[in-house]
Amino acid sequence: MSPTHHLPASWIVAWAAGTMDPAREVLAAAHLTLCPHCRYEVRQAEQLGGAVLDRAIRADTAPAGSFDALMARIDEPEREPTRSTHDPSGVLPASVARYTGPYNDVRWRWLAPRVHGVTLDVPTSGLPLRLIRIAAGHRLPLHDHAGAERGLVLRGGWRDQTGHYRRGDACFVDPDLKGHEQVMDTDTDCIALVLNDGPIEAHNPILRLAARLLGV
Amino acid sequence: MIPTRRTRIQRLYPPPRWVEPRAGRPLRADDSLILGVAARDRSAFAELYQRWFGRLSAFLRGRTRDRAAADELTQEVFLRIWRRANTYNPSRASAATWIYTIARNASVDHHRKTSRPAPDPTDPAWVSASPLSSDEIVARREDAERVRDALDTLPPAQAEVLRHAYYHQRSSTEIAAVLGISTGTVKSRTRLALARLRRALPWEPA
Numbered sequence: 366m367s368p369t370h371h372l373p374a375s376w377i378v379a380w381a382a383g384t385m386d387p388a389r390e391v392l393a394a395a396h397l398t399l400c401p402h403c404r405y406e407v408r409q410a411e412q413l414g415g416a417v418l419d420r421a422i423r424a425d426t427a428p429a430g431s432f433d434a435l436m437a438r439i440d441e442p443e444r445e446p447t448r449s450t451h452d453p454s455g456v457l458p459a460s461v462a463r464y465t466g467p468y469n470d471v472r473w474r475w476l477a478p479r480v481h482g483v484t485l486d487v488p489t490s491g492l493p494l495r496l497i498r499i500a501a502g503h504r505l506p507l508h509d510h511a512g513a514e515r516g517l518v519l520r521g522g523w524r525d526q527t528g529h530y531r532r533g534d535a536c537f538v539d540p541d542l543k544g545h546e547q548v549m550d551t552d553t554d555c556i557a558l559v560l561n562d563g564p565i566e567a568h569n570p571i572l573r574l575a576a577r578l579l580g581v
Numbered sequence: 582m583i584p585t586r587r588t589r590i591q592r593l594y595p596p597p598r599w600v601e602p603r604a605g606r607p608l609r610a611d612d613s614l615i616l617g618v619a620a621r622d623r624s625a626f627a628e629l630y631q632r633w634f635g636r637l638s639a640f641l642r643g644r645t646r647d648r649a650a651a652d653e654l655t656q657e658v659f660l661r662i663w664r665r666a667n668t669y670n671p672s673r674a675s676a677a678t679w680i681y682t683i684a685r686n687a688s689v690d691h692h693r694k695t696s697r698p699a700p701d702p703t704d705p706a707w708v709s710a711s712p713l714s715s716d717e718i719v720a721r722r723e724d725a726e727r728v729r730d731a732l733d734t735l736p737p738a739q740a741e742v743l744r745h746a747y748y749h750q751r752s753s754t755e756i757a758a759v760l761g762i763s764t765g766t767v768k769s770r771t772r773l774a775l776a777r778l779r780r781a782l783p784w785e786p787a
Binding site: 375383394397398401405414420434435452533 | 631638639640656660663675678680681684693697698700701708711729732743744746751768771772778
């Protein structure tokens with residue numbers, strides 16, 4: 366089934382223009398793998414790029430001899446593209462499996478009761494990109510976000526104040542949203558990619574203290 | 582004489598059979614040249630090089646802000662064009678859009694150790710679009726022309742944001758700093774520009 370919660374326009378243009386940081390690219394590529402609607406949006410946005418290039422000022426004519434220099438290199442072997450890792454289970458899109466390996470080999474680490482996660486080793490300007498697993502039916506403690514949060518559901522789903530999110534749905538939460546209350550669907554454990562610009566603060570002071578002590 | 586040569590190349594490389602005659606736009610010189618490059622015609626490649634060198638080197642210089650790196654990247658882009666010409670499908674994208682995506686990927690890869698992730702139809706996780714009716718296919722083919730018209734009629738403030746994003750490869754935060762406006766304004770102008778573009782196009786998927 367196709368997702369119903371899509372990438373915002375600024376992400377579509379950033380993808381088409383090639384201006385995203387690598388962590389956002391992993392999340393965007395994962396959504397695009399699952400979402401024909403956003404792939405179509407990206408194609409339109411790429412046509413804008415084509416139109417901009419078409420209109421570019423022709424600053425130079427080709428220097429004499431540069432075409433011959435190019436032809437001398439024409440049979441050079443191409444740099445090996447980064448090998449793509451496919452997840453045979455189909456849970457993790459290749460952009461994610463490149464960093465975590467296939468779903469059945471993911472090395473989960475305990476983060477909180479009924480919550481496990483693994484950090485993807487990909488450069489980002491905010492907090493690290495994480496793949497998380499939350500037990501089916503689990504209600505996350507009420508929390509605030511110190512920065513924007515972008516989530517992408519890869520299996521299972523959740524409900525919060527803003528809607529119901531299932532596989533492929535992008536859930537972008539603004540820091541203005543106070544008291545984020547997420548309840549996981551009961552059919553299966555929820556697997557999601559999560560990228561935060563700032564830390565998450567639980568409302569319960571004991572949980573906040575525990576999170577600081579445990580460094581999670 | 583270039584016009585004569587172009588006619589000859591168009592005659593030599595008619596659209597392949599999988600490009601249906603109902604295509605919404607006539608084949609242009611650049612389409613035929615890329616099809617010629619796919620058939621390994623070096624004179625077609627030489628002409629494509631002359632036609633695009635100036636635009637590509639200016640475009641890539643805007644992105645790298647370094648002359649030598651831009652020259653090296655321009656050569657890299659033409660090498661990729663030569664290697665990938667056989668994947669070009671004129672009924673799917675205009676020549677300018679195809680060349681643009683190659684140049685964009687080359688410039689992103691230039692700054693990275695690993696290549697940019699690309700959604701891959703052979704990925705077991707892939708979700709396909711529902712099949713299109715023939716009306717929708719025709720509508721899609723006309724997109725490139727309409728996109729150009731839509732770009733030309735955008736309000737200047739929206740067009741400026743797009744130019745910074747595409748031409749200078751600036752993020753929303755960087756554009757906000759350059760133009761002295763808030764990131765929220767950059768995002769809303771981007772959203773408005775895309776919405777306007779979408780209205781200008783005849784078809785939207787369900």
